[in-house]
Amino acid sequence: MAFEAYATGRYSDREVADLLNREGYRTTGNWGERKFTKDTVNRMLKNVFYLGKTKYKGEIYPGKHEPLIDQDLFDKCQEVRSRRRSKSRALGGHKRVYIFSGLARCHICSLTLRCTATQSKGKWRYYRHIPDVRGHECSAPSQFMRADLLEKQWAEIISQIQLPEDWQQQIERLASDADERAALLKERSYAIEQMRRLTRLYRDLLIDESEFRQERERLSRK
Ligand SMILES: [Zn+2]
Structure with a gap:
């Protein structure tokens, strides 16, 4: 059941653990019956024991017990795991750099400009002047400018x-x-x-x- 749920790609380890616990499943081990955690689920989903195999000193051997799941399902779970991992890395690892963060200001009200990026493609970064949103009075209207263009201009200036x-x-x-x-x-x-x-x-x-x-x-x- 845990394997099937995880293979759909819709559940994290923690969510699979919650699912198992809700259904009344418990781990069996040296410490008796316990509730599943994300770590026990993580270990279980990678454990070749369920394929009817055993692992000894890093090598995998055919076991003496019947497989509980088939190879396809097991592989699917490993595939889902690596996909989830690269996805979370892509989301978390994408730090944008703004040269003027905290430095660029409006020349009228001297409010610092906000740094934002478009969510959809995540391609464009902007500096935004948003006095109204921030409860500030300024005669200059709210506006935004593309960060790459602004920074390029700046680079040209300082190179001079x-x-x-x-x-x-x-x-x-x-x-x-x-x-x-x-x-x-x-x-x-x-x-x-x-x-x-x-x-x-x-x-x-x-x-x-x-x-x-x-x-x-x-x-x-x-
Ligand atoms: Zn202003």
């Missing part, structure tokens, strides 16, 4: 920025006060580091997947 060769001397000339100079230098180096970080981050984002795979293969051949 060049610090003058003699920026240190310039600062020294401009700021005679020692503390002020130190603060300025600190701010400047922080800005440089920020720019460097953004450029690097952006370059990483620009590399598309096929490029990434090629690169990885190239490296792994070395």
